[in-house]
Amino acid sequence: EVQLVESGGGLVQPGGSLRLSCAASGFTFSSYSMNWVRQAPGKGLEWVSYISSSSSTIYYADSVKGRFTISRDNAKNSLYLQMNSLRAEDTAVYYCARRMTTVTYLLDYWGQGTLVTVSS
């Protein structure tokens, strides 16, 4: 069974940093590209970042470029999101999500999410 479990969320002050993790199981993690998607309280879904299976291709949303860094450790079946210079508008539930196959960018599995709250 495919499982994605996020962790690392919490309360952080504006300007602070946080590192999110996503532990993957039930599939060959190293063969799949991954994404981070977020959802602010009561708001819609926003794609944040993408990383290919080998980490050779990385993309960021303009809203986080230069502040967030996506990475992965295939040996540990883990995906990460390093978030620096956090702002109030970064407050959201952060989901990791798997790219379905190499021929489509569709997302097929999502984790349960971890809440990040940026507030003083």
Place this chain on the structure above:
Amino acid sequence: DIQMTQSPSSLSASVGDRVTITCRASQGISNYLAWYQQKPGKVPKLLIYAASTLQSGVPSRFSGSGSGTDFTLTISSLQPEDVATYYCQKYNSARLTFGGGTKVEIK
């Protein structure tokens, strides 16, 4: 960047009603369009991909259509368990974009 615009932002309909949600892309995306259902407090669930292909296990009352820039999600007979927010998403590139969502309620 391609923008995805959904309408309406919310709707209220009676059980058994036919419900239609529209999604418009600012540029053509062929059929690289998915629909997700998100119930309160839950993770988004993939309903339809390739604009009209039903994901396994999704009830047949859900259907999708469209290509290019204009797409629709139809619930042929609204059920109480369909209360949720529905999002369209374009996936023709790694830079995914979601629509703003349509909240569906029972009248």
